[in-house]
Amino acid sequence: MKHQLIAILCVSMFVPTTALAVGGENSVVVGGFDYVYDEVVVADTDKDGTSDRTSYYTAGKLILTAYDENGDGKNDRWFEWKEDKVTLEMSATKGGEPDEFIVVDGNEKALTVETSKGGAGTGGGLMNWIAILAVIGAAAWLYNKKKQLKGSDVA
Amino acid sequence: MALLQCFYMRMQTFLTALTSVVLVLAMAVTVAQAKGKLVKTEEFTPPDIKEQFCGGNIDYRICKCAFHGQMCKDIGKSQSQADHLLYFKYNTHVAGLRATFKGGCSDRGGLFENDKCLYFEEEKEELSDKEKECLPKDFETNWKKYSDIDDAIPIGERSNEAKEFADALASMRTNAEARFIIARDMEIDRLARQELRAYKTALVQNIKANLLRSFWRLAWVTYDTAAGASLPGKDMVQGAASTGKTFAKLFEEVEDKGDLLIKLGNLLSVARSVTPGDSKLAINTDSTTGKFKSLGLTTGISVLENLGDPAGAAQVGVSVFGEIVGIPMPPKADITPEEIEILRTQHLSNKAVDDVLQESYRVNSERRRELAILDEEFAAQKARALEWEAKERDRVKNEIVDSCK
Numbered sequence: 207m208k209h210q211l212i213a214i215l216c217v218s219m220f221v222p223t224t225a226l227a228v229g230g231e232n233s234v235v236v237g238g239f240d241y242v243y244d245e246v247v248v249a250d251t252d253k254d255g256t257s258d259r260t261s262y263y264t265a266g267k268l269i270l271t272a273y274d275e276n277g278d279g280k281n282d283r284w285f286e287w288k289e290d291k292v293t294l295e296m297s298a299t300k301g302g303e304p305d306e307f308i309v310v311d312g313n314e315k316a317l318t319v320e321t322s323k324g325g326a327g328t329g330g331g332l333m334n335w336i337a338i339l340a341v342i343g344a345a346a347w348l349y350n351k352k353k354q355l356k357g358s359d360v361a
Numbered sequence: 362m363a364l365l366q367c368f369y370m371r372m373q374t375f376l377t378a379l380t381s382v383v384l385v386l387a388m389a390v391t392v393a394q395a396k397g398k399l400v401k402t403e404e405f406t407p408p409d410i411k412e413q414f415c416g417g418n419i420d421y422r423i424c425k426c427a428f429h430g431q432m433c434k435d436i437g438k439s440q441s442q443a444d445h446l447l448y449f450k451y452n453t454h455v456a457g458l459r460a461t462f463k464g465g466c467s468d469r470g471g472l473f474e475n476d477k478c479l480y481f482e483e484e485k486e487e488l489s490d491k492e493k494e495c496l497p498k499d500f501e502t503n504w505k506k507y508s509d510i511d512d513a514i515p516i517g518e519r520s521n522e523a524k525e526f527a528d529a530l531a532s533m534r535t536n537a538e539a540r541f542i543i544a545r546d547m548e549i550d551r552l553a554r555q556e557l558r559a560y561k562t563a564l565v566q567n568i569k570a571n572l573l574r575s576f577w578r579l580a581w582v583t584y585d586t587a588a589g590a591s592l593p594g595k596d597m598v599q600g601a602a603s604t605g606k607t608f609a610k611l612f613e614e615v616e617d618k619g620d621l622l623i624k625l626g627n628l629l630s631v632a633r634s635v636t637p638g639d640s641k642l643a644i645n646t647d648s649t650t651g652k653f654k655s656l657g658l659t660t661g662i663s664v665l666e667n668l669g670d671p672a673g674a675a676q677v678g679v680s681v682f683g684e685i686v687g688i689p690m691p692p693k694a695d696i697t698p699e700e701i702e703i704l705r706t707q708h709l710s711n712k713a714v715d716d717v718l719q720e721s722y723r724v725n726s727e728r729r730r731e732l733a734i735l736d737e738e739f740a741a742q743k744a745r746a747l748e749w750e751a752k753e754r755d756r757v758k759n760e761i762v763d764s765c766k
Contacts, residue, residue: 238442238445238449239445240442247712249399249716259719261583261712261715261719268715268718268719271719271722271723283723283726284562284722285719285722285726290558290561290718291714292722295726307449309453309456316550316729317453317456317457317460318456319449319452319453319456
């Protein structure tokens, strides 16, 4: 019983890392979309001494550009790329996650799209918290059971 | 205390709702009064996501996964990811259909509001007997000739209504000019990006002829800024300098090795010197916007609207770039394989091309936002111009009738 409890507690130590991660390893989630990258290039485009542009690449191809336009250390505009063309522009007009989406077609005509009403913002965040609670619940139940067994042994 | 709080919140909600209803009604009345009698309404109906969108416009497996949690492994997504993607694609599709509906509504003379196309019929003014007797026969169609809306009348001698109208028209003119230049430059930029992608491909595939041709065209886009102050009377089309500034990085960031920079500089000098006097690239900046400045007070508001139309301005951008493409390369423009390798290092390995592409899209995104603000301002300025035009017409009509014996 004791070993089972320790094993469950050890496993539960790793579960929170999956809830807190923003996407998987080498990936970033923006506007509910997951971008997997293998190279990041940071630039200071306005030469003020702080980086304001982060470019993400996969196999040498540009997939996402993120800008911090107001200099608050958080990105507020993103451009998604396919074959050196922007296909989606996202902006965080109120700070935080993007709330404005502009789809750009093959002729570079822009179309403003209402923010998606379906689905979770980040991949699997809720499920991870459920998993943490389930593990903690199981550990607590086992602990209680052990306590009861110990109590009955003494009796 | 809790009861008071609850009551206060409910009152707040009620007042907010009431204010919204009053505002909407007021707007509806204003629109109806401005436009005339509502004769027809067409409603935009988005397609049903399950019946009409799934399968036909998106992989049906995404829908199966999103709605039922089935086939998720087939598409490599979780149910929540599929749900997010499905609604994003659906909302994009609906936005496109809405934009087409709105465009068609506008083409047919309707007013698009809250997913409805409203058609109004101008209500014909009923003239009194005295008005019929006193007003000139051509007053209905030619009233401006009896008014102060006339460039020949000094500003100080015009009626207040005519002054306000002239002021509103001047604002519209400035706005149309700004929108024209932005739309034209966005198109030039788009075509330059196309050329830059061709250049990148030529670099990757090491095709010297294509590489030089694209580089030569990009030099033209850039020369006005990168080459310094232009010759008087031969400056590049006003506003396109911002495009040149973005693409100048291709030339500025090349490491100074041997003769390469000199050769690039020569390309730019040659570009500037061979510009013929009647080239669209060499026109005086005043003449680009001259056609706006020359518009008189009696120009119809719709004419101004058409001149500032972004679609028309984009065509100017196409013709400017078309001229660039048609210019033959100077006979001695050539670079060595070693110099090509320098360009590959600087522009590919060091990601200078990606740098320029990203900057170009970012600048264009700002232009797009600027254009959206200008569009809104133009609508407000147009409403103001129409209002004062109508007031001047009423003033003139009353003056004629009052002075009629």
